[in-house]
Amino acid sequence: DLSKKAKKASTKKDEEGEEAVEKKSRHVIFKLKAREAKNKLDPAVEEQFQSGRLLASIASRPGQSGRCDGYVLEGEELTF
Numbered sequence: 001d002l003s004k005k006a007k008k009a010s011t012k013k014d015e016e017g018e019e020a021v022e023k024k025s026r027h028v029i030f031k032l033k034a035r036e037a038k039n040k041l042d043p044a045v046e047e048q049f050q051s052g053r054l055l056a057s058i059a060s061r062p063g064q065s066g067r068c069d070g071y072v073l074e075g076e077e078l079t080f
Helices: 004-020 026-038 043-051
Strands: 056-058 070-072
Antiparallel strands (some): 056 070
16 A cells, blocks of 8 residues: 555544644643733723624735735724
Protein backbone atom coordinates (compact mmCIF):
# COMPACT_ATOMS: atom_id res chain seq x y z
CA ASP A 1 0.00 0.00 0.00
CA LEU A 2 2.34 2.71 -1.21
CA SER A 3 -0.34 4.90 -2.76
CA LYS A 4 -0.52 8.58 -1.90
CA LYS A 5 -4.19 8.37 -0.97
CA ALA A 6 -3.52 5.94 1.86
CA LYS A 7 -0.89 8.27 3.35
CA LYS A 8 -3.18 11.30 3.25
CA ALA A 9 -6.00 9.44 4.94
CA SER A 10 -3.78 8.25 7.76
CA THR A 11 -2.34 11.74 8.44
CA LYS A 12 -5.81 13.30 8.65
CA LYS A 13 -6.84 10.81 11.31
CA ASP A 14 -3.70 11.58 13.32
CA GLU A 15 -4.28 15.35 13.12
CA GLU A 16 -7.92 15.06 14.23
CA GLY A 17 -6.90 12.99 17.22
CA GLU A 18 -4.33 15.54 18.31
CA GLU A 19 -6.74 18.46 18.01
CA ALA A 20 -9.44 16.72 20.04
CA VAL A 21 -7.18 16.13 23.06
CA GLU A 22 -4.98 19.09 23.90
CA LYS A 23 -2.82 18.62 26.96
CA LYS A 24 -2.08 21.69 29.07
CA SER A 25 0.39 21.95 31.87
CA ARG A 26 -0.72 22.88 35.36
CA HIS A 27 0.98 26.26 35.02
CA VAL A 28 -0.86 27.06 31.78
CA ILE A 29 -4.22 26.09 33.31
CA PHE A 30 -3.54 28.36 36.30
CA LYS A 31 -2.48 31.22 34.04
CA LEU A 32 -5.64 30.91 31.91
CA LYS A 33 -7.88 30.88 35.00
CA ALA A 34 -6.15 34.01 36.34
CA ARG A 35 -6.62 35.83 33.02
CA GLU A 36 -10.28 34.79 32.89
CA ALA A 37 -10.88 36.17 36.39
CA LYS A 38 -9.34 39.55 35.50
CA ASN A 39 -11.09 39.81 32.12
CA LYS A 40 -14.07 42.19 32.29
CA LEU A 41 -16.05 43.46 29.31
CA ASP A 42 -17.97 46.68 29.11
CA PRO A 43 -21.69 45.77 29.50
CA ALA A 44 -22.55 47.61 26.25
CA VAL A 45 -19.94 45.63 24.29
CA GLU A 46 -21.08 42.38 25.92
CA GLU A 47 -24.65 43.17 24.84
CA GLN A 48 -23.42 43.64 21.26
CA PHE A 49 -21.70 40.23 21.36
CA GLN A 50 -24.93 38.64 22.60
CA SER A 51 -26.88 40.17 19.70
CA GLY A 52 -24.21 39.03 17.23
CA ARG A 53 -23.25 42.51 16.00
CA LEU A 54 -20.43 44.88 16.89
CA LEU A 55 -20.29 48.58 16.11
CA ALA A 56 -16.94 49.58 14.67
CA SER A 57 -15.27 52.51 12.97
CA ILE A 58 -13.39 52.09 9.72
CA ALA A 59 -9.97 53.73 9.88
CA SER A 60 -8.40 52.75 6.56
CA ARG A 61 -7.17 55.35 4.11
CA PRO A 62 -9.02 56.02 0.87
CA GLY A 63 -7.78 54.17 -2.17
CA GLN A 64 -6.98 50.90 -0.45
CA SER A 65 -8.75 48.06 -2.16
CA GLY A 66 -9.43 44.70 -0.60
CA ARG A 67 -8.53 45.78 2.91
CA CYS A 68 -10.45 47.42 5.72
CA ASP A 69 -8.78 48.50 8.97
CA GLY A 70 -10.72 49.71 11.95
CA TYR A 71 -11.51 49.31 15.63
CA VAL A 72 -14.46 48.31 17.82
CA LEU A 73 -16.30 51.21 19.48
CA GLU A 74 -16.07 51.24 23.28
CA GLY A 75 -16.85 53.61 26.15
CA GLU A 76 -17.78 57.17 25.19
CA GLU A 77 -17.52 56.43 21.46
CA LEU A 78 -20.35 53.92 21.83
CA THR A 79 -22.78 56.48 23.31
CA PHE A 80 -23.71 58.56 20.29
